Amino acid sequence: MSDLIPRPRVVETASGSFEFLPRTSVSGPADLVDALRVALAVLDLGHADPRPATSPAVAEAGTEGLSETRTGPITVEMDESLGVEGYALTVTPEAVQIVAGGAAGALYAGQTLRQMLPAEAFRSVAVPGVRWTVPCGRVEDSPRFAWRGAHLDVSRHFMPKREVLRMIDLLAAHKLNRLHLHLADDQGWRVESRAYPLLHEVGSHRARTTTKPFRGESAFDDTPHGGYYTLADLGEIAAYARTRAVTLVPEIDVPGHASAVLAAYPHLGADPSQRHDVLDRWGISPAILSPLPETVDFLATVLAEIIEAIGSVPYFHIGGDECVLDAWASSAEITAYQRSLGLDAPSDLHAWFLRALADVLAGLGSRAVVWDEAFVSGRLRQDTIVMPWRGVEVGRQAAAAGHDIVATSVFPLYFDYAESSSPEEPAAIGDTITLDDVTAFTPAPPSFRPEESAHVLGAQFQLWTERIPDARTLDYRAWPRGCAVAQITWSGDADGFASALPAHLRRLDAYGVEYRPLTGPLPWQRGGTGDRMHQPGKVQVRDVMRHLEELTQEADSTRPSLS
Structure with missing residues:
Protein backbone atom coordinates (compact mmCIF):
# COMPACT_ATOMS: atom_id res chain seq x y z
CA MET A 1 0.00 0.00 0.00
CA SER A 2 3.05 2.27 -0.03
CA ASP A 3 3.39 1.88 -3.83
CA LEU A 4 0.12 3.54 -4.85
CA ILE A 5 0.19 6.26 -7.57
CA PRO A 6 -1.33 8.73 -7.05
CA ARG A 7 -0.78 8.61 -3.30
CA PRO A 8 -4.03 8.42 -1.30
CA ARG A 9 -4.82 11.04 1.32
CA VAL A 10 -5.03 8.54 4.20
CA VAL A 11 -3.56 5.03 4.30
CA GLU A 12 -3.72 2.76 7.33
CA THR A 13 -2.25 -0.74 7.19
CA ALA A 14 -3.41 -3.83 9.05
CA SER A 15 -2.30 -7.44 9.25
CA GLY A 16 -3.66 -10.08 6.93
CA SER A 17 -5.04 -10.03 3.40
CA PHE A 18 -8.24 -10.54 1.45
CA GLU A 19 -8.27 -13.03 -1.42
CA PHE A 20 -10.44 -12.65 -4.51
CA LEU A 21 -11.71 -16.10 -5.42
CA PRO A 22 -13.34 -16.93 -8.77
CA ARG A 23 -16.58 -14.96 -9.18
CA THR A 24 -16.15 -13.08 -5.91
CA SER A 25 -19.52 -11.42 -5.33
CA VAL A 26 -20.11 -7.68 -5.24
CA SER A 27 -23.26 -5.84 -4.14
CA GLY A 28 -24.53 -2.31 -3.89
CA PRO A 29 -26.20 0.34 -6.06
CA ALA A 30 -26.01 -0.65 -9.73
CA ASP A 31 -24.11 2.43 -10.93
CA LEU A 32 -21.44 2.02 -8.26
CA VAL A 33 -21.10 -1.72 -8.89
CA ASP A 34 -20.78 -1.10 -12.63
CA ALA A 35 -18.01 1.45 -12.04
CA LEU A 36 -16.15 -0.96 -9.77
CA ARG A 37 -16.40 -3.69 -12.41
CA VAL A 38 -14.75 -1.40 -14.99
CA ALA A 39 -11.71 -0.96 -12.75
CA LEU A 40 -11.51 -4.64 -11.76
CA ALA A 41 -12.52 -6.23 -15.06
CA VAL A 42 -9.61 -8.68 -14.92
CA LEU A 43 -11.19 -10.36 -11.87
CA ASP A 44 -14.54 -11.10 -13.57
CA LEU A 45 -16.45 -10.31 -10.40
CA GLY A 46 -19.62 -12.25 -9.67
CA HIS A 47 -23.07 -11.07 -8.63
CA ALA A 48 -24.76 -10.73 -5.27
CA ASP A 49 -27.95 -9.21 -3.85
CA PRO A 50 -28.59 -6.18 -6.12
CA ARG A 51 -30.34 -4.21 -3.37
CA PRO A 52 -28.43 -1.21 -1.95
CA ALA A 53 -26.23 -2.01 1.02
CA THR A 54 -27.67 -0.67 4.27
CA SER A 55 -24.85 -0.76 6.78
CA PRO A 56 -23.26 2.39 8.23
CA ALA A 57 -20.71 4.32 6.21
CA VAL A 58 -17.09 3.29 6.65
CA ALA A 59 -16.27 6.64 8.22
CA GLU A 60 -18.66 5.79 11.06
CA ALA A 61 -18.06 2.07 11.49
CA GLY A 62 -15.23 -0.09 12.66
CA THR A 63 -14.21 -3.33 11.01
CA GLU A 64 -15.74 -5.60 13.63
CA GLY A 65 -18.82 -7.43 12.51
CA LEU A 66 -18.50 -6.49 8.85
CA SER A 67 -19.07 -10.05 7.72
CA GLU A 68 -22.38 -10.09 9.65
CA THR A 69 -23.76 -6.90 8.04
CA ARG A 70 -22.73 -7.51 4.46
CA THR A 71 -24.44 -9.43 1.67
CA GLY A 72 -21.16 -10.49 0.03
CA PRO A 73 -17.37 -10.22 0.17
CA ILE A 74 -17.40 -6.85 -1.66
CA THR A 75 -19.97 -4.17 -0.89
CA VAL A 76 -20.30 -0.67 -2.29
CA GLU A 77 -22.32 2.07 -0.64
CA MET A 78 -23.15 5.68 -1.48
CA ASP A 79 -22.24 8.60 0.76
CA GLU A 80 -22.56 11.88 -1.12
CA SER A 81 -20.74 13.76 1.64
CA LEU A 82 -17.48 12.25 0.34
CA GLY A 83 -17.77 14.20 -2.93
CA VAL A 84 -18.41 12.58 -6.29
CA GLU A 85 -14.76 11.46 -6.69
CA GLY A 86 -14.11 10.59 -3.06
CA TYR A 87 -14.13 7.14 -1.53
CA ALA A 88 -13.28 5.16 1.58
CA LEU A 89 -12.01 1.61 1.35
CA THR A 90 -11.68 -0.94 4.15
CA VAL A 91 -10.12 -4.37 3.59
CA THR A 92 -10.35 -7.19 6.15
CA PRO A 93 -9.62 -10.89 5.66
CA GLU A 94 -13.39 -11.44 5.35
CA ALA A 95 -14.59 -8.57 3.18
CA VAL A 96 -13.91 -5.46 1.13
CA GLN A 97 -16.10 -2.50 2.02
CA ILE A 98 -16.27 0.61 -0.19
CA VAL A 99 -18.13 3.82 0.44
CA ALA A 100 -18.13 6.22 -2.52
CA GLY A 101 -19.47 9.68 -3.16
CA GLY A 102 -20.52 8.69 -6.68
CA ALA A 103 -19.71 6.40 -9.58
CA ALA A 104 -16.34 8.10 -10.09
CA GLY A 105 -15.44 7.46 -6.46
CA ALA A 106 -16.36 3.78 -6.83
CA LEU A 107 -14.22 3.55 -9.97
CA TYR A 108 -11.26 5.12 -8.16
CA ALA A 109 -11.69 2.76 -5.21
CA GLY A 110 -11.49 -0.06 -7.75
CA GLN A 111 -8.35 1.44 -9.29
CA THR A 112 -6.76 1.58 -5.84
CA LEU A 113 -7.67 -2.09 -5.26
CA ARG A 114 -6.22 -2.90 -8.68
CA GLN A 115 -2.90 -1.37 -7.67
CA MET A 116 -2.98 -3.30 -4.38
CA LEU A 117 -3.26 -6.55 -6.36
CA PRO A 118 -0.24 -8.15 -8.07
CA ALA A 119 0.95 -6.26 -11.17
CA GLU A 120 -0.74 -8.93 -13.33
CA ALA A 121 -4.02 -7.15 -12.54
CA PHE A 122 -3.01 -4.75 -15.34
CA ARG A 123 -3.13 -7.48 -17.96
CA SER A 124 -6.17 -7.97 -20.20
CA VAL A 125 -7.15 -11.31 -18.64
CA ALA A 126 -6.33 -13.17 -15.47
CA VAL A 127 -3.23 -15.25 -16.10
CA PRO A 128 -2.89 -18.64 -14.34
CA GLY A 129 -0.75 -19.09 -11.28
CA VAL A 130 -1.54 -15.70 -9.67
CA ARG A 131 -3.02 -15.41 -6.20
CA TRP A 132 -5.34 -12.39 -6.25
CA THR A 133 -4.81 -10.96 -2.78
CA VAL A 134 -4.83 -7.42 -1.39
CA PRO A 135 -3.40 -6.38 1.98
CA CYS A 136 -5.74 -5.45 4.76
CA GLY A 137 -6.04 -1.84 5.73
CA ARG A 138 -7.98 1.31 5.18
CA VAL A 139 -7.82 4.10 2.59
CA GLU A 140 -9.63 7.43 2.61
CA ASP A 141 -9.16 9.44 -0.53
CA SER A 142 -10.30 12.41 -2.59
CA PRO A 143 -8.54 14.60 -5.16
CA ARG A 144 -6.76 17.90 -4.56
CA PHE A 145 -7.79 19.29 -7.97
CA ALA A 146 -10.94 18.75 -10.01
Missing part, protein backbone atom coordinates in the same frame (compact mmCIF):
# COMPACT_ATOMS: atom_id res chain seq x y z
CA TRP A 147 -9.22 18.97 -13.43
CA ARG A 148 -6.57 16.29 -13.93
CA GLY A 149 -5.95 15.68 -17.55
CA ALA A 150 -4.08 15.12 -20.77
CA HIS A 151 -4.16 16.94 -24.09
CA LEU A 152 -3.79 14.83 -27.22
CA ASP A 153 -3.12 16.50 -30.58
CA VAL A 154 -4.62 14.31 -33.31
CA SER A 155 -4.27 16.95 -36.01
CA ARG A 156 -0.51 16.93 -36.61
CA HIS A 157 -0.47 13.13 -36.53
CA PHE A 158 -3.78 11.31 -36.49
CA MET A 159 -4.30 8.64 -33.83
CA PRO A 160 -6.85 5.93 -34.70
CA LYS A 161 -9.83 5.46 -32.42
CA ARG A 162 -8.29 2.39 -30.77
CA GLU A 163 -5.38 4.50 -29.53
CA VAL A 164 -7.69 7.14 -28.11
CA LEU A 165 -9.66 4.48 -26.23
CA ARG A 166 -6.42 3.03 -24.89
CA MET A 167 -5.34 6.48 -23.73
CA ILE A 168 -8.64 6.83 -21.87
CA ASP A 169 -7.99 3.53 -20.09
CA LEU A 170 -4.55 4.72 -19.03
CA LEU A 171 -5.91 8.04 -17.79
CA ALA A 172 -8.55 6.28 -15.72
CA ALA A 173 -5.96 3.91 -14.24
CA HIS A 174 -4.13 6.98 -12.93
CA LYS A 175 -7.29 8.79 -11.72
CA LEU A 176 -6.88 11.40 -14.47
CA ASN A 177 -10.29 12.64 -15.55
CA ARG A 178 -10.00 14.91 -18.62
CA LEU A 179 -9.04 14.08 -22.22
CA HIS A 180 -8.59 17.28 -24.21
CA LEU A 181 -8.77 16.16 -27.85
CA HIS A 182 -7.24 18.65 -30.30
CA LEU A 183 -9.41 17.92 -33.35
CA ALA A 184 -8.53 20.72 -35.77
CA ASP A 185 -5.42 22.62 -36.74
CA ASP A 186 -3.53 23.69 -39.86
CA GLN A 187 -2.33 20.13 -40.48
CA GLY A 188 -5.70 18.41 -40.45
CA TRP A 189 -9.41 18.46 -39.56
CA ARG A 190 -10.27 15.27 -37.66
CA VAL A 191 -14.05 14.98 -37.29
CA GLU A 192 -16.90 14.32 -39.69
CA SER A 193 -19.33 17.13 -40.50
CA ARG A 194 -22.61 16.23 -42.16
CA ALA A 195 -23.50 19.88 -42.63
CA TYR A 196 -20.16 20.77 -44.24
CA PRO A 197 -18.73 17.49 -45.56
CA LEU A 198 -15.72 19.07 -47.29
CA LEU A 199 -14.26 19.56 -43.81
CA HIS A 200 -13.54 15.84 -43.55
CA GLU A 201 -13.44 15.03 -47.26
CA VAL A 202 -10.78 17.67 -48.01
CA GLY A 203 -9.47 18.94 -44.68
CA SER A 204 -8.66 15.57 -43.10
CA HIS A 205 -5.57 14.73 -45.16
CA ARG A 206 -2.42 16.34 -46.46
CA ALA A 207 -0.28 15.32 -49.41
CA ARG A 208 2.97 15.14 -47.47
CA THR A 209 4.60 15.97 -44.15
CA THR A 210 7.77 17.81 -43.31
CA THR A 211 10.52 15.65 -41.88
CA LYS A 212 12.27 18.57 -40.22
CA PRO A 213 11.30 19.74 -36.75
CA PHE A 214 12.22 23.40 -37.10
CA ARG A 215 10.99 26.32 -39.13
CA GLY A 216 13.05 27.24 -42.16
CA GLU A 217 14.17 23.67 -42.81
CA SER A 218 12.75 22.09 -45.94
CA ALA A 219 12.39 18.34 -46.46
CA PHE A 220 9.26 16.26 -46.95
CA ASP A 221 8.33 12.59 -46.88
CA ASP A 222 5.94 12.77 -49.89
CA THR A 223 3.64 10.35 -48.07
CA PRO A 224 -0.05 11.27 -47.68
CA HIS A 225 -1.24 11.46 -44.10
CA GLY A 226 -4.78 11.68 -42.79
CA GLY A 227 -7.78 10.29 -41.00
CA TYR A 228 -10.85 11.50 -39.13
CA TYR A 229 -13.41 10.32 -36.60
CA THR A 230 -17.00 9.94 -37.69
CA LEU A 231 -19.56 11.60 -35.44
CA ALA A 232 -20.50 8.10 -34.30
CA ASP A 233 -16.83 7.46 -33.43
CA LEU A 234 -16.73 10.63 -31.38
CA GLY A 235 -19.90 9.66 -29.56
CA GLU A 236 -18.41 6.24 -28.83
CA ILE A 237 -15.17 7.76 -27.54
CA ALA A 238 -17.07 10.10 -25.23
CA ALA A 239 -19.35 7.34 -23.93
CA TYR A 240 -16.36 5.04 -23.33
CA ALA A 241 -14.68 7.87 -21.45
CA ARG A 242 -17.73 8.55 -19.27
CA THR A 243 -17.80 4.94 -18.05
CA ARG A 244 -14.24 5.53 -16.87
CA ALA A 245 -14.92 8.90 -15.18
CA VAL A 246 -13.11 10.76 -17.97
CA THR A 247 -14.68 13.84 -19.54
CA LEU A 248 -13.94 14.42 -23.22
CA VAL A 249 -13.01 18.04 -23.98
CA PRO A 250 -13.12 18.54 -27.77
CA GLU A 251 -11.16 21.38 -29.34
CA ILE A 252 -11.80 23.18 -32.62
CA ASP A 253 -8.98 25.74 -32.73
CA VAL A 254 -10.14 29.04 -34.27
CA PRO A 255 -9.83 31.63 -35.74
CA GLY A 256 -6.15 30.92 -36.45
CA HIS A 257 -4.58 27.55 -37.30
CA ALA A 258 -7.21 27.45 -40.06
CA SER A 259 -5.42 26.00 -43.12
CA ALA A 260 -7.42 22.75 -43.08
CA VAL A 261 -10.76 24.57 -42.78
CA LEU A 262 -9.85 27.01 -45.55
CA ALA A 263 -8.62 24.24 -47.84
CA ALA A 264 -12.22 23.00 -47.72
CA TYR A 265 -14.09 26.31 -47.58
CA PRO A 266 -11.82 29.17 -48.75
CA HIS A 267 -14.66 31.70 -48.78
CA LEU A 268 -14.52 31.70 -44.96
CA GLY A 269 -11.04 33.24 -45.00
CA ALA A 270 -10.10 36.86 -44.46
CA ASP A 271 -9.30 36.96 -48.19
CA PRO A 272 -11.92 34.77 -49.94
CA SER A 273 -9.95 34.79 -53.18
CA GLN A 274 -6.96 33.06 -51.60
CA ARG A 275 -6.69 29.28 -51.92
CA HIS A 276 -5.22 27.12 -49.19
CA ASP A 277 -3.82 23.61 -48.75
CA VAL A 278 -3.81 21.52 -45.62
CA LEU A 279 -0.48 22.54 -44.13
CA ASP A 280 2.40 20.09 -44.61
CA ARG A 281 4.86 21.76 -42.24
CA TRP A 282 4.99 22.86 -38.61
CA GLY A 283 4.91 26.33 -37.09
CA ILE A 284 2.44 29.20 -37.08
CA SER A 285 0.46 29.78 -40.27
CA PRO A 286 -1.04 33.15 -41.29
CA ALA A 287 -4.21 31.33 -42.38
CA ILE A 288 -7.10 32.79 -40.40
CA LEU A 289 -10.87 32.62 -40.57
CA SER A 290 -12.91 35.73 -41.21
CA PRO A 291 -14.70 37.02 -38.08
CA LEU A 292 -17.79 37.98 -40.08
CA PRO A 293 -21.26 36.62 -39.19
CA GLU A 294 -21.16 33.92 -41.87
CA THR A 295 -18.14 32.33 -40.17
CA VAL A 296 -19.77 32.47 -36.74
CA ASP A 297 -22.89 30.79 -38.16
CA PHE A 298 -20.75 28.15 -39.88
CA LEU A 299 -18.89 27.33 -36.69
CA ALA A 300 -22.08 27.37 -34.62
CA THR A 301 -23.45 24.62 -36.85
CA VAL A 302 -20.27 22.54 -36.56
CA LEU A 303 -20.06 22.94 -32.79
CA ALA A 304 -23.70 21.90 -32.47
CA GLU A 305 -23.03 18.79 -34.58
CA ILE A 306 -20.18 17.73 -32.32
CA ILE A 307 -22.11 18.38 -29.12
CA GLU A 308 -25.12 16.45 -30.40
CA ALA A 309 -22.88 13.50 -31.34
CA ILE A 310 -21.17 13.42 -27.95
CA GLY A 311 -24.40 13.87 -26.02
CA SER A 312 -23.08 16.03 -23.21
CA VAL A 313 -20.14 18.41 -23.47
CA PRO A 314 -19.56 20.37 -20.26
CA TYR A 315 -16.40 21.96 -21.73
CA PHE A 316 -15.59 22.87 -25.34
CA HIS A 317 -12.20 24.32 -26.29
CA ILE A 318 -12.20 26.94 -29.06
CA GLY A 319 -8.47 27.69 -29.18
CA GLY A 320 -7.76 31.36 -29.84
CA ASP A 321 -3.97 30.96 -29.81
CA GLU A 322 -1.21 32.11 -32.17
CA CYS A 323 -3.48 34.17 -34.41
CA VAL A 324 -1.79 36.30 -37.06
CA LEU A 325 -4.26 39.20 -37.42
CA ASP A 326 -2.57 40.97 -40.35
CA ALA A 327 -5.17 39.72 -42.84
CA TRP A 328 -7.97 41.18 -40.72
CA ALA A 329 -6.22 44.54 -40.52
CA SER A 330 -5.72 44.66 -44.30
CA SER A 331 -9.33 43.75 -45.15
CA ALA A 332 -11.60 46.75 -45.72
CA GLU A 333 -14.70 44.63 -45.08
CA ILE A 334 -13.41 43.22 -41.79
CA THR A 335 -12.14 46.62 -40.64
CA ALA A 336 -15.55 48.16 -41.37
CA TYR A 337 -17.23 45.35 -39.42
CA GLN A 338 -14.84 45.88 -36.51
CA ARG A 339 -15.75 49.57 -36.40
CA SER A 340 -19.46 48.80 -36.62
CA LEU A 341 -19.07 46.81 -33.40
CA GLY A 342 -17.37 49.77 -31.70
CA LEU A 343 -14.03 47.93 -31.47
CA ASP A 344 -10.73 49.74 -31.71
CA ALA A 345 -8.33 47.08 -33.00
CA PRO A 346 -8.13 43.59 -34.55
CA SER A 347 -7.14 42.24 -31.14
CA ASP A 348 -10.49 43.44 -29.76
CA LEU A 349 -12.26 41.78 -32.69
CA HIS A 350 -10.38 38.56 -31.90
CA ALA A 351 -11.79 38.59 -28.38
CA TRP A 352 -15.27 39.52 -29.64
CA PHE A 353 -15.21 36.58 -32.06
CA LEU A 354 -14.29 34.10 -29.33
CA ARG A 355 -16.93 35.57 -27.02
CA ALA A 356 -19.55 35.15 -29.75
CA LEU A 357 -18.62 31.45 -29.99
CA ALA A 358 -18.63 31.14 -26.21
CA ASP A 359 -22.18 32.52 -26.22
CA VAL A 360 -23.14 29.90 -28.81
CA LEU A 361 -21.63 27.18 -26.62
CA ALA A 362 -23.42 28.47 -23.53
CA GLY A 363 -26.69 28.14 -25.42
CA LEU A 364 -25.76 24.52 -26.16
CA GLY A 365 -24.95 23.78 -22.52
CA SER A 366 -21.15 23.96 -22.83
CA ARG A 367 -18.56 26.15 -21.17
CA ALA A 368 -15.88 27.66 -23.41
CA VAL A 369 -12.17 27.00 -22.87
CA VAL A 370 -9.41 29.04 -24.55
CA TRP A 371 -5.63 29.28 -24.69
CA ASP A 372 -4.27 32.29 -22.83
CA GLU A 373 -3.82 34.68 -25.82
CA ALA A 374 -7.60 34.99 -25.89
CA PHE A 375 -7.54 36.47 -22.38
CA VAL A 376 -5.31 39.45 -23.19
CA SER A 377 -8.07 41.86 -24.30
CA GLY A 378 -10.13 41.27 -21.16
CA ARG A 379 -13.33 40.83 -23.21
CA LEU A 380 -14.01 37.12 -22.61
CA ARG A 381 -17.14 35.80 -20.97
CA GLN A 382 -16.45 35.58 -17.25
CA ASP A 383 -17.18 31.85 -17.20
CA THR A 384 -14.60 31.10 -19.91
CA ILE A 385 -11.81 28.81 -18.68
CA VAL A 386 -8.27 29.93 -19.59
CA MET A 387 -5.36 27.58 -20.25
CA PRO A 388 -2.15 29.57 -19.62
CA TRP A 389 0.34 27.69 -21.79
CA ARG A 390 2.83 30.58 -21.80
CA GLY A 391 3.56 30.26 -18.10
CA VAL A 392 2.47 30.68 -14.51
CA GLU A 393 2.37 34.49 -14.57
CA VAL A 394 -0.23 34.80 -17.32
CA GLY A 395 -2.22 32.18 -15.44
CA ARG A 396 -2.07 34.32 -12.31
CA GLN A 397 -3.31 37.32 -14.31
CA ALA A 398 -6.26 35.36 -15.66
CA ALA A 399 -7.12 34.05 -12.19
CA ALA A 400 -6.86 37.57 -10.77
CA ALA A 401 -9.36 38.66 -13.42
CA GLY A 402 -11.79 36.04 -12.12
CA HIS A 403 -11.31 33.32 -14.74
CA ASP A 404 -10.94 29.69 -13.77
CA ILE A 405 -7.65 28.35 -15.12
CA VAL A 406 -6.10 24.98 -15.94
CA ALA A 407 -2.30 24.93 -15.71
CA THR A 408 -0.81 23.97 -19.09
CA SER A 409 2.57 25.72 -19.01
CA VAL A 410 5.13 24.69 -21.65
CA PHE A 411 7.52 24.03 -18.79
CA PRO A 412 7.05 21.44 -17.42
CA LEU A 413 3.79 20.21 -19.01
CA TYR A 414 4.64 19.98 -22.72
CA PHE A 415 5.65 16.36 -23.16
CA ASP A 416 6.77 16.79 -26.77
CA TYR A 417 10.06 18.00 -25.23
CA ALA A 418 12.75 15.38 -24.66
CA GLU A 419 13.47 14.02 -21.20
CA SER A 420 17.21 14.38 -21.58
CA SER A 421 19.61 16.28 -23.80
CA SER A 422 21.07 13.19 -25.43
CA PRO A 423 21.44 12.10 -29.05
CA GLU A 424 20.01 8.73 -27.98
CA GLU A 425 16.58 10.30 -27.47
CA PRO A 426 14.07 10.05 -30.32
CA ALA A 427 13.51 13.35 -32.14
CA ALA A 428 11.75 15.92 -29.95
CA ILE A 429 10.75 19.57 -30.22
CA GLY A 430 13.57 20.51 -27.83
CA ASP A 431 15.35 19.90 -24.52
CA THR A 432 14.47 19.11 -21.71
CA ILE A 433 11.56 18.38 -19.41
CA THR A 434 12.50 15.69 -16.94
CA LEU A 435 10.44 13.59 -14.58
CA ASP A 436 11.87 15.63 -11.69
CA ASP A 437 10.75 18.84 -13.40
CA VAL A 438 7.19 17.54 -13.48
CA THR A 439 7.13 16.34 -9.88
CA ALA A 440 8.39 19.75 -8.72
CA PHE A 441 5.48 21.57 -10.40
CA THR A 442 2.67 23.13 -8.37
CA PRO A 443 -0.55 24.00 -10.23
CA ALA A 444 -1.40 26.68 -7.65
CA PRO A 445 1.97 28.13 -6.59
CA PRO A 446 2.56 29.79 -3.21
CA SER A 447 2.95 33.13 -5.01
CA PHE A 448 -0.78 33.09 -5.85
CA ARG A 449 -3.09 34.96 -3.50
CA PRO A 450 -5.83 32.78 -1.95
CA GLU A 451 -8.48 34.24 -4.23
CA GLU A 452 -6.28 33.43 -7.25
CA SER A 453 -5.57 29.88 -6.08
CA ALA A 454 -9.31 29.33 -5.74
CA HIS A 455 -9.59 29.71 -9.53
CA VAL A 456 -7.03 26.96 -10.28
CA LEU A 457 -9.08 23.98 -11.45
CA GLY A 458 -6.02 21.78 -11.92
CA ALA A 459 -3.51 20.91 -14.62
CA GLN A 460 -2.96 18.74 -17.67
CA PHE A 461 0.00 17.56 -19.72
CA GLN A 462 0.17 18.32 -23.44
CA LEU A 463 1.06 15.82 -26.15
CA TRP A 464 1.63 17.89 -29.28
CA THR A 465 2.35 15.42 -32.05
CA GLU A 466 4.65 17.10 -34.57
CA ARG A 467 7.31 14.65 -33.41
CA ILE A 468 4.95 11.95 -32.13
CA PRO A 469 4.05 10.04 -35.31
CA ASP A 470 2.62 6.86 -33.76
CA ALA A 471 1.28 5.18 -30.64
CA ARG A 472 4.62 3.74 -29.54
CA THR A 473 6.17 7.20 -29.47
CA LEU A 474 3.07 8.48 -27.68
CA ASP A 475 3.64 5.95 -24.89
CA TYR A 476 7.27 6.98 -24.64
CA ARG A 477 6.46 10.67 -24.31
CA ALA A 478 3.47 10.32 -21.99
CA TRP A 479 4.73 7.88 -19.35
CA PRO A 480 5.98 7.96 -16.65
CA ARG A 481 5.80 11.78 -16.75
CA GLY A 482 2.01 11.41 -16.93
CA CYS A 483 2.16 9.38 -13.70
CA ALA A 484 3.77 12.39 -12.05
CA VAL A 485 0.99 14.70 -13.27
CA ALA A 486 -1.52 12.24 -11.83
CA GLN A 487 0.15 12.51 -8.44
CA ILE A 488 0.56 16.28 -8.27
CA THR A 489 -3.03 16.90 -9.39
CA TRP A 490 -4.65 14.21 -7.23
CA SER A 491 -2.43 14.16 -4.14
CA GLY A 492 -1.28 17.78 -4.37
CA ASP A 493 2.43 17.03 -4.09
CA ALA A 494 5.07 14.48 -5.06
CA ASP A 495 5.71 13.00 -1.62
CA GLY A 496 6.43 9.29 -1.93
CA PHE A 497 6.25 9.32 -5.72
CA ALA A 498 9.87 8.40 -6.42
CA SER A 499 9.82 5.42 -4.08
CA ALA A 500 6.47 4.17 -5.44
CA LEU A 501 7.37 4.52 -9.12
CA PRO A 502 9.49 1.34 -9.63
CA ALA A 503 6.60 -0.88 -8.52
CA HIS A 504 4.19 1.15 -10.65
CA LEU A 505 6.36 0.68 -13.72
CA ARG A 506 5.89 -3.08 -13.33
CA ARG A 507 2.15 -2.44 -13.63
CA LEU A 508 2.76 -0.49 -16.84
CA ASP A 509 4.90 -3.38 -18.09
CA ALA A 510 1.99 -5.74 -17.52
CA TYR A 511 -0.35 -3.34 -19.29
CA GLY A 512 1.99 -3.18 -22.30
CA VAL A 513 2.89 0.50 -22.03
CA GLU A 514 6.13 1.34 -23.87
CA TYR A 515 7.13 4.08 -21.44
CA ARG A 516 10.54 5.71 -21.23
CA PRO A 517 12.67 3.75 -18.72
CA LEU A 518 14.16 5.79 -15.89
CA THR A 519 17.65 4.95 -17.18
CA GLY A 520 16.94 6.15 -20.71
CA PRO A 521 15.56 4.73 -23.95
CA LEU A 522 15.77 1.06 -24.77
CA PRO A 523 17.77 0.27 -27.92
CA TRP A 524 14.68 0.20 -30.14
CA GLN A 525 13.37 3.45 -28.62
CA ARG A 526 16.44 5.46 -29.55
CA GLY A 527 16.31 8.04 -32.28
CA GLY A 528 19.21 6.73 -34.31
CA THR A 529 19.96 8.71 -37.45
CA GLY A 530 17.92 10.43 -40.11
CA ASP A 531 14.47 11.87 -39.42
CA ARG A 532 14.21 10.37 -35.93
CA MET A 533 17.58 11.72 -34.78
CA HIS A 534 17.33 14.13 -31.88
CA GLN A 535 19.30 17.39 -32.08
CA PRO A 536 20.32 18.08 -28.48
CA GLY A 537 20.61 21.72 -27.51
CA LYS A 538 19.08 23.19 -30.65
CA VAL A 539 15.94 24.32 -28.80
CA GLN A 540 16.09 24.73 -25.04
CA VAL A 541 12.88 24.94 -23.07
CA ARG A 542 14.35 27.67 -20.85
CA ASP A 543 14.92 29.83 -23.93
CA VAL A 544 11.39 29.17 -25.12
CA MET A 545 9.96 30.15 -21.74
CA ARG A 546 12.06 33.33 -21.70
CA HIS A 547 10.70 34.28 -25.11
CA LEU A 548 7.12 33.51 -24.06
CA GLU A 549 7.57 35.62 -20.92
CA GLU A 550 8.65 38.56 -23.09
CA LEU A 551 5.61 38.12 -25.32
CA THR A 552 3.37 37.95 -22.27
CA GLN A 553 4.84 41.17 -20.89
CA GLU A 554 4.26 42.92 -24.22
CA ALA A 555 0.67 41.71 -24.34
CA ASP A 556 0.09 42.67 -20.70
CA SER A 557 1.14 46.25 -21.45
CA THR A 558 -1.80 46.54 -23.88
CA ARG A 559 -4.40 44.69 -21.82
CA PRO A 560 -7.11 46.83 -20.20
CA SER A 561 -6.68 47.49 -16.49
CA LEU A 562 -8.65 45.19 -14.22
CA SER A 563 -9.75 48.21 -12.24
